[in-house]
Amino acid sequence: xxxxxxxxxxxxxxxxxxxxxxxxxxxxxxxxxxxxxxxxxxxxxxxxxxxxxxxxxxxxxxxxxxxxxxxxxxxxxxxxxxxxxxxxxxxxxxxxxxxxxxxxxxxxxxxxxxxxxxxxxxxxxxxxxxxxxxxxxxxxxxxxxxxxxxxxxxxxxxxxxxxxxxxxxxxxxxxxxxxxxxxxxxxxxxxxxxxxxxxxxxxxxxxxxxxxxxxxxxxxxxxxxxxxxxxxxxxxxxxxxxxxxxxxxxxxxxxxxxxxxxxxxxxxxxxxxxxxxxxxxxxxxxxxxxxxxxxxxxxxxxxxxxxxxxxxxxxxxxxxxxxxxxxxxxxxxxxxxxxxxxxxxxxxxxxxxxxxxxxxxxxxxxxxxxxxxxxxxxxxxxxxxxxxxxxxxxxxxxxxxxxxxxxxxxxxxxxxxxxxxxxxxxx
Amino acid sequence: xxxxxxxxxxxxxxxxxxxxxxxxxxxxxxxxxxxxxxxxxxxxxxxxxxxxxxxxxxxxxxxxxxxxxxxxxxxxxxxxxxxxxxxxxxxxxxxxxxxxxxxxxxxxxxxxxxxxxxxxxxxxxxxxxxxxxxxxxxxxxxxxxxxxxxxxxxxxxxxxxxxxxxxxxxxxxxxxxxxxxxxxxxxxxxxxxxxxxxxxxxxxxxxxxxxxxxxxxxxxxxxxxxxxxxxxxxxxxxxxxxxxxxxxxxxxxxxxxxxxxxxxxxxxxxxxxxx
Numbered sequence: 001x002x003x004x005x006x007x008x009x010x011x012x013x014x015x016x017x018x019x020x021x022x023x024x025x026x027x028x029x030x031x032x033x034x035x036x037x038x039x040x041x042x043x044x045x046x047x048x049x050x051x052x053x054x055x056x057x058x059x060x061x062x063x064x065x066x067x068x069x070x071x072x073x074x075x076x077x078x079x080x081x082x083x084x085x086x087x088x089x090x091x092x093x094x095x096x097x098x099x100x101x102x103x104x105x106x107x108x109x110x111x112x113x114x115x116x117x118x119x120x121x122x123x124x125x126x127x128x129x130x131x132x133x134x135x136x137x138x139x140x141x142x143x144x145x146x147x148x149x150x151x152x153x154x155x156x157x158x159x160x161x162x163x164x165x166x167x168x169x170x171x172x173x174x175x176x177x178x179x180x181x182x183x184x185x186x187x188x189x190x191x192x193x194x195x196x197x198x199x200x201x202x203x204x205x206x207x208x209x210x211x212x213x214x215x216x217x218x219x220x221x222x223x224x225x226x227x228x229x230x231x232x233x234x235x236x237x238x239x240x241x242x243x244x245x246x247x248x249x250x251x252x253x254x255x256x257x258x259x260x261x262x263x264x265x266x267x268x269x270x271x272x273x274x275x276x277x278x279x280x281x282x283x284x285x286x287x288x289x290x291x292x293x294x295x296x297x298x299x300x301x302x303x304x305x306x307x308x309x310x311x312x313x314x315x316x317x318x319x320x321x322x323x324x325x326x327x328x329x330x331x332x333x334x335x336x337x338x339x340x341x342x343x344x345x346x347x348x349x350x351x352x353x354x355x356x357x358x359x360x361x362x363x364x365x366x367x368x369x370x371x372x373x374x375x376x377x378x379x380x381x382x383x384x385x386x387x388x389x390x391x392x393x394x395x396x397x398x399x400x401x402x403x404x405x406x407x408x409x410x411x412x413x414x415x416x417x418x419x420x421x422x423x424x425x426x427x
Numbered sequence: 428x429x430x431x432x433x434x435x436x437x438x439x440x441x442x443x444x445x446x447x448x449x450x451x452x453x454x455x456x457x458x459x460x461x462x463x464x465x466x467x468x469x470x471x472x473x474x475x476x477x478x479x480x481x482x483x484x485x486x487x488x489x490x491x492x493x494x495x496x497x498x499x500x501x502x503x504x505x506x507x508x509x510x511x512x513x514x515x516x517x518x519x520x521x522x523x524x525x526x527x528x529x530x531x532x533x534x535x536x537x538x539x540x541x542x543x544x545x546x547x548x549x550x551x552x553x554x555x556x557x558x559x560x561x562x563x564x565x566x567x568x569x570x571x572x573x574x575x576x577x578x579x580x581x582x583x584x585x586x587x588x589x590x591x592x593x594x595x596x597x598x599x600x601x602x603x604x605x606x607x608x609x610x611x612x613x614x615x616x617x618x619x620x621x622x623x624x625x626x627x628x629x630x631x632x633x634x635x636x637x638x639x640x641x642x643x644x645x646x647x648x649x650x651x652x653x654x655x656x657x658x659x660x661x662x663x664x665x666x667x668x669x670x671x672x673x674x675x676x677x678x679x680x681x682x683x684x685x686x687x688x689x690x691x692x693x694x695x696x697x698x699x700x701x702x
Contacts, residue, residue, distance in 0.1 A: 039701055081497050081567070084668070091668040092675075241697050249694045252687030259683055263676020264469055264579035272575035272593065275567040275665075285625065 007034065031217060036236035037243050038223035038415050044118075045221065046250035047111035052209060053251060054104045059202050061097040069149065071195035073188045076151035077277040095266040101143050102269040103258050105292035108136065117358055119346030120222040126338035128215035133334050135208045140293070142201040145194040147290055152274030157287045159194070160186045165300070168321040185280070225418045226346025227411055235415035286375060294372030295365050300327040301376050302388035309389055326388070333395050340395065342403030350409040354402045361394045459573075459591045459599025459623050462655070466594075466662060469579055469677060472670050473663055475507040480642050481660025482506055484653045487640045489565060492557060492631075494545035497566035498664050501539040505667060506660075513539050520544050558617050560630035569593035569658070570665045572600075577666055594662050599623040601654040604633035 008026035010016055019025045068087050070079040083090035112132070115121055121129035144162060148155045163186065166176045182189025220229055220236075229235045237243075261268055267275075269291055273284045289297050303310050303323030310322050317325075333340075348355040364387050371384040412418035465474040482503070485495070500517035508516065517537040522544050525532035537544065547553035553561045570576035573596030591599070603622035608614040618628040635653045642648055663669070 078497070085497065085502075091672065095672075237701060242701065245690065245694045245697050249687065249690040252683060252690045256680060256683040256687060259676065259679050260579075263672055263679060265577075266672070267570060267576045268578050268580060270575065272571050272573065275571035275575070276563075 033238065033240045035217065035239040036220065036229070036232050037239050038221055038229060038235060039237045039242075040223050040225065040415050040419055041221060041243070041246075042224055043246075043250065044110065044114040045223075046247055047107050047114060049247045050107045050250060050254050051104065051111055054100055054107060054254075055202065055205060055209070058097060058100045058104060059206075061093050061100065062199070062202065064093050065097055066199060069195075071149070071192050073151060073191055073278070076149060076191060080150045092262070095262045099258065099261045099266065099269060101146065101290075102261070102292065103254070104139065105143070107254070108139065109292075112136070113362060115222075116361075117348045118222055118224060119226055119341070119343075119348065121338045122341060122344075122346050123338065124219050125215070125222065128212060128219075129338060130335050131208055131212045131215060133331065135205055135212060137331060138201055138205045138208060142198060142205070143290065143292065145198040145201075147274075148191065148194045149198060150274060151191060151278045153276045153278055153282070153284050154271045154274040154287070156186060156278035156280065157284055158289055159190065161287055162289075163190075165320075165324045165327075168318065168324045170317075170321075222346060223415055224347060224349060225412055225415055226350070227413075227415055227418070230414045231416065288373060291369070291373070294370075295368035296327050296330060296372070298368040298372035298384045299330050299388045299391065300324065301372070302326070302381075302385045304381065304385075307385050309385070309392075326392075330391060333392070337395065337399070340399045342400050343406065343408070345408045345411065350411055351402075351406055352409060353406045354399075357394060357398050357402060360390075364390045364394065457622055459595045459603065461591055461595050462598060464592075464594055464659070464662070466577065466659070466669055467579075467592075469673060471577075471673055474659060476644060476646075477656045477659045478506045478663055479508075480644065480646060480653075481656035481658070481663075483642065484635070484640050484657040485565075485660055488634050488653075489657065490543075490546060492546055492553070492562040494547075494562075494564045495543040495566050495664060496545060496564050497542070499540065499542045500537060502667060505663065510539075517541060558630060562631070565661055565664065567665050569597055569662045572596045577662070577669055593665070594658050596623060597661060598654050598658045600629075601635055601657070602651055 008019075008029040010019065010025065015025055065083060068079065068083045068090065070076055080094070083094050085091075087093075115129065115132070144158075148159045163177055163180045166180065167173045169176065178184065180190065180193075181187065182193055271288060271290075288294075300323045303319045303326060305314070305319045307319070309326075310319050313322050343351060343354065345351055348358050367383065367387045368391065371380055371387060374380050376384070465472060465477070500513055500520075503513050503516060504510070517539050520537040520541075520543075521534045522537045522541050523532055524535050527533055547556060550561045570593055573591040573593040575593050578592065600621060600623050603624070605620045605622065608620035608627070612620065612627065614620055614628055618630060619632050620627055621629045635650045635657075637650055638648045639653060640648050646652060666672075
């Protein structure tokens with residue numbers, strides 16, 4: 001990793017002996033201690049490290065849960081209840097893990113919307129952004145499979161609905177579904193492989209996070225002005241102690257928020273039906289995914305046969321397949337964002353037109369989330385379809401066009417200048 | 428004041444998320460009364476007398492048809508019974524054990540380590556005895572109905588008009604029977620009309636007639652009283668950790684608030700020379 005040459009020195013003989021063979025101390029010193037960080041980061045820059053800490057909480061609590069969990073359709077539900085009732089502090093570990101998933105998504109979504117607002121995906125941070133999208137995909141797969149493990153009604157029916165989506169794909173659809181199920185229905189083999197993958201994927205996420213940080217440290221953090229670091233002395237401060245303490249303070253706030261849910265509303269993000277053991281013969285009245293999937297679920301369901309975005313493709317595929325493709329495309333299109341955005345100005349603070357569209361997009365995503373949680377009937381179908389349209393219209397049309405047409409505001413000369421209120425450069 | 432802006436943004440996001448996740452749990456039909464349960468709120472605890480009365484209702488009425496698989500006799504200590512009382516309660520029941528040396532299964536009196544014996548051998552037997560409907564297990568009933576288990580948010584922020592807790596739903600169900608279905612409602616043979624049951628047509632007849640049990644503590648056994656007591660008992664069965672969870676939660680949150688305030692002070696001090 002580049003960035004910040006270490007002035008690391010030690011009087012400790014053992015440290016120097018190790019350092020000579022494996023320069024891990026100078027590495028950590030350069031990347032975590034002296035690492036130069038823009039001095040003007042606001043609190044939205046806390047969410048990356050918060051996400052990392054929640055991942056650690058999830059892995060530690062998850063391993064503890066795995067020690068008392070039984071991945072078998074006949075015992076899974078009662079083994080979870082055994083954790084809740086008979087394992088020492090089992091309820092705490094489980095509620096930590098269950099609500100931790102929601103916290104993880106809250107933090108990561110804020111982290112992503114920060115990146116969208118401040119143009120953190122633009123050159124030279126395209127790969128950093130793309131790795132982030134892969135982390136999101138891995139998180140979604142992990143969360144989905146984790147929700148299946150307690151083997152409640154929503155676990156079972158959620159797994160049935162989501163895995164069935166793949167059957168819409170031509171030719172490869174059926175084999176993929178059989179592979180996911182390990183049979184011809186969602187059954188014990190499905191639960192077993194989901195458990196294995198649920199345990200594996202978090203470590204894949206850890207690997208992706210190392211790549212994410214590696215790419216980050218190549219060109220350092222973006223900042224609210226979007227202006228690159230010009231003078232390390234003027235524009236940056238060392239990561240420690242400035243950002244270690246700022247991150248710790250942010251962590252204190254997050255943990256307080258988190259603890260409120262664990263102790264006083266532990267099933268708030270969950271669904272009551274998941275406290276009924278899975279029964280393949282009884283379908284719940286409403287099958288609803290977890291809240292963090294709702295915007296994507298709304299996109300999936302928007303594709304009815306009379307949806308105007310589907311009609312041009314009607315000769316080619318079923319509405320179900322179009323919905324599945326759109327759902328995956330809604331995330332994959334973000335991979336192309338660094339090239340879709342034609343503006344060289346990163347921060348929306350200097351992009352008056354884009355800034356408005358940004359907030360419309362945020363509201364659009366929230367509307368999608370709201371529609372996704374409702375029964376698909378009446379006016380909600382239309383709202384969901386227009387929100388779906390706007391989601392893609394924003395990313396594929398608005399972002400490039402505004403980037404070309406917009407007259408941005410003048411950027412500050414440097415990060416330091418933006419703080420000192422120095423006169424801004426002429427346009 | 429960047430921090431205030433940030434916090435406001437987080438609060439708005441949080442509220443929206445909360446709105447989203449609550450609406451998905453909304454129950455159709457009339458809303459049962461939201462009751463000010465003793466276990467509601469941040470400092471909520473179970474009313475021991477109500478728990479014991481509720482247990483009596485469960486034993487004498489519900490247990491005839493409903494199982495309570497996740498509760499063991501030893502758990503009853505949490506209701507305020509001592510070791511000997513729990514042993515005595517357990518001994519009133521027979522459980523199957525075995526096989527013995529001859530390879531035969533045999534019945535013996537239950538011990539505190541045994542789980543509550545189910546009234547039917549399996550769900551087929553349960554259905555056969557109950558006109559085709561299987562009485563659900565009650566171990567998690569208040570977490571699995573309405574908008575689910577204990578939640579400080581629903582009670583304080585979105586109640587009273589919105590989302591009934593599982594406990595409110597169960598109480599509503601037990602007290603929500605009508606003698607006759609409203610005119611125009613087509614009630615199937617052998618079903619009963621309930622205001623709060625989804626679809627209104629329920630296979631269980633009104634279980635709690637006046638004085639269905641005779642309370643040991645002399646409390647008058649009205650339908651509403653029995654319903655409240657048995658609901659309290661069932662909330663305990665669903666969330667036996669509730670009191671401990673809330674007491675620990677108050678301590679944890681106070682600790683975190685103090686810690687966060689100290690971290691904030693330290694942050695201000697460290698950053699003093701940057702601004």
